[in-house]
Structures are given as C-alpha cells and as structure tokens.
Amino acid sequence: MSQVAAEVRHLYFSYNEQPVLEDVSFQVEKGDFLAIIGPNGGGKSTLLKLMMGILKPDRGEVLLFGKPPRTSGAVIGYVPQETGHNLDFPITVLDVVLMGVLHRRNLLRRYDGDLRKKALDALEKVKMDQFSDRRIAELSGGQRQRVLIARALCSDPDILMLDEPTASIDFNGQHEIFELLEILNKTMTVIVVSHDMSMVMGYARHAAYVNKTVVMHTIDPHTRYQIKHELEGHEGHYCGAEFWQDMGRKIECTEECKHA
Numbered sequence: 001m002s003q004v005a006a007e008v009r010h011l012y013f014s015y016n017e018q019p020v021l022e023d024v025s026f027q028v029e030k031g032d033f034l035a036i037i038g039p040n041g042g043g044k045s046t047l048l049k050l051m052m053g054i055l056k057p058d059r060g061e062v063l064l065f066g067k068p069p070r071t072s073g074a075v076i077g078y079v080p081q082e083t084g085h086n087l088d089f090p091i092t093v094l095d096v097v098l099m100g101v102l103h104r105r106n107l108l109r110r111y112d113g114d115l116r117k118k119a120l121d122a123l124e125k126v127k128m129d130q131f132s133d134r135r136i137a138e139l140s141g142g143q144r145q146r147v148l149i150a151r152a153l154c155s156d157p158d159i160l161m162l163d164e165p166t167a168s169i170d171f172n173g174q175h176e177i178f179e180l181l182e183i184l185n186k187t188m189t190v191i192v193v194s195h196d197m198s199m200v201m202g203y204a205r206h207a208a209y210v211n212k213t214v215v216m217h218t219i220d221p222h223t224r225y226q227i228k229h230e231l232e233g234h235e236g237h238y239c240g241a242e243f244w245q246d247m248g249r250k251i252e253c254t255e256e257c258k259h260a
C-alpha cells in the first residue's frame with residue numbers, strides 16, 4: 001500500500017455553479033494527524049466529503065492510498081458534525097455504536113454476539129464502555145462525541161475523518177477528545193476539521209487552511225509540545241492570529257480574543 005494516505009490533485013468543486021474549491025492540491029502521509037482549519041463557509045466540510053468520495057469533483061481527483069476513494073479499498077471512519085438532532089429518540093449508547101457495525105454487514109441481518117462484542121470493544125477504546133446502556137440523550141456533548149467516534153472505529157478504519165468533533169464542548173471535553181485522537185493516531189491517519197486553534201496546534205502535525213484554496217502548514221514539533229504542555233495545565237488558549245504569527249505572518253488579534 002502507498003505510504004501516501006490521501007492525495008488531492010488540482011481539485012475543483014462547485015455547488016450549483018458556485019465555486020467552493022479551486023485548484024486544491026495536497027498530500028496526507030500515512031499516519032499523519034491533519035487539521036483542516038479556515039473560516040466558516042471556506043469549504044472544509046466539502047473537502048472532507050470529496051476526500052471520502054461522497055461528492056465528486058468537477059475537475060481534478062482524490063486518491064486514497066493511490067486509488068480513487070470508491071475503489072481504493074481504504075476504510076474511512078467518518079464522524080459527521082453533530083447536530084444534536086434526535087436526542088429525544090430513546091436509543092442507547094450501544095445501539096448507536098451497533099449502527100456502525102451493522103453498516104458493514106447486511107443491514108437486514110440481526111446482530112449476534114460478535115457484533116455486540118465489536119461495538120463494546122470500540123466503546124472501551126473511547127472509555128465509554130461503562131455507559132453502554134445509557135440513553136444517548138443523557139450524555140454530555142463530549143461523551144456523545146466519543147460514542148460517535150466509537151461508531152466510526154467499528155469499521156477498523158485506515159483513516160479517521162472527523163468534522164468539528166469539539167464544537168460546543170467545554171475545555172475538558174475538547175482536551176479529552178484530542179487526547180483520544182492522539183492515541184488513535186498511533187494506528188490510523190487522522191484528519192479533523194476544527195476551529196479550535198489551541199487543540200489544533202497542540203496535537204496536529206499539519207494544518208490545511210481552507211478558503212476556496214488550500215494552504216498547507218507544518219506545525220513544528222517544539223510549538224506543538226509547548227502548547228500541549230500549556231493545555232495540560234488548563235491554561236491553553238491559542239488563537240488564530242497566533243497561528244498566523246507562528247507561520248510568519250503579521251496579524252493582530254481580534255477584540256474578542258483573550259490575547260487582545
């Protein structure tokens with residue numbers, strides 16, 4: 001298998017002739033931890049969907065391990081943006097994860113013990129096995145997100161793709177999610193859309209800044225180490241302006257920013 005997990009080549013995409021991505025090219029090495037960052041509406045979720053093969057490019061191509069997404073044989077674990085819908089639905093944590101297992105098998109087949117074990121193993125990996133019988137609605141945002149990650153892990157993915165897994169989660173919950181992603185990254189490539197610059201700078205190795213085009217940045221290991229250290233002391237705040245300053249650009253903090 002190619003050591004390049006994902007390659008995007010001269011990709012163009014538009015919705016209803018409205019261009020969203022233009023001439024986007026970059027590579028993601030196997031085992032990388034890539035953060036996709038950028039302004040609202042910049043095209044981050046669209047890029048993720050193109051990389052999974054859910055959307056088709058107008059021009060250009062996406063290759064996963066050297067082949068188009070649908071024929072590559074690469075398994076993608078996808079954690080979509082959580083919308084908070086269906087929280088009233090009386091479904092348990094285990095049921096949610098089992099959906100991930102059933103997805104791989106014949107949907108009409110009843111699940112047996114093995115599938116249940118697979119789902120419980122996935123819950124253990126995200127430290128949510130104690131909650132398997134709880135209703136999903138009873139969990140905190142961070143716990144729910146970990147359950148959605150467990151669901152994605154059931155397919156034993158080569159690449160785990162997450163769309164804003166820490167949106168509207170408190171600091172501790174965010175930190176736990178990124179700690180978990182760091183552990184998972186030991187055995188799979190991780191690609192995460194995130195607005196949280198502190199977490200991105202503390203954990204990701206590369207950042208793709210998406211705003212119609214994509215600019216790729218390497219996060220230097222020393223900066224990552226320092227920021228992670230600050231995060232562990234719960235004093236972490238790293239704003240977008242600092243990211244650009246670290247990347248060598250002169251940008252002032254905004255008024256809302258705690259550094260201003």
Ligand SMILES: Nc1ncnc2c1ncn2[C@@H]1O[C@H](COP(=O)(O)OP(=O)(O)OP(=O)(O)O)[C@@H](O)[C@H]1O
Binds near residue numbers: 016040041042044045
């Ligand atoms: N299904 C769709 N049909 C038409 N336009 C869409 C569709 N999905 C997204 N768009 C538009 O495409 C652009 C990029 O959207 P996308 O969701 O990829 O951005 P994003 O960077 O993920 O944004 P956010 O940070 O707000 O989630 C936006 O202008 C959005 O309104």
